[in-house]
Amino acid sequence: xxxxxxxxxxxxxxxxxxRKMFSGYGISADGTNFALALRAGLxxxxxxxxxPDFEAEGSKPFQYSTRAKxxxxxxxxxxxxxxxxxSEELAQWARAALAAAVRAKVKxxxxxxxxxxxxxxxxxxxxxxxxxxxxxxxxxxxxxxRAKRKA
Numbered sequence: 578x579x580x581x582x583x584x585x586x587x588x589x590x591x592x593x594x595x596r597k598m599f600s601g602y603g604i605s606a607d608g609t610n611f612a613l614a615l616r617a618g619l620x621x622x623x624x625x626x627x628x629p630d631f632e633a634e635g636s637k638p639f640q641y642s643t644r645a646k647x648x649x650x651x652x653x654x655x656x657x658x659x660x661x662x663x664s665e666e667l668a669q670w671a672r673a674a675l676a677a678a679v680r681a682k683v684k685x686x687x688x689x690x691x692x693x694x695x696x697x698x699x700x701x702x703x704x705x706x707x708x709x710x711x712x713x714x715x716x717x718x719x720x721x722x723r724a725k726r727k728a
Contacts, residue, residue: 578602578614586619586661589668611671611678613639613653620653621674624681628654630673652681 580595583602587593594605601615613620620639623631631638634657639650660667 578619583614586664586667587671589664590671591668606671606675609675609678609682611675612656615639617655619656621656621670622652622678622681623654623674624652624677626680627673627677630670631655631657634659 578601580602583595583604584593587604591606595614596603596605598613599615601613603610604612604614611622617639621627621631623638628651631654636655636657639653639655641648641650656667656670660670
């Protein structure tokens, strides 16, 4: 799938941003990524509310293989092939995918600043260290220091 095809495909949905990602494109609206266009096909974001629709169509979740195993990504599901010919219904599925992506964004914890622990609202203040007592300097150590300087 090329960029122009994707722009035409989402024409009824509304304006989308298409960015290079992995071996294809990431598709987003209003700053939220809701679809992936890869060599394997077009995948929409899904959650517990939308997965039953994908299952009813016989779709499968996105998966990829590593050297050791096959990884199943249950948050992106393949778009049913029949929707490529029905732009109005594709737009409805795209809106549902965008809604699922927004719900997933809300569920995530807020990002924390570097050096703070998750869940802590503000970094804890460091306890003040007690002042150190001045070191006593003996006459012998002063003589040694002078001798080192001269050498």
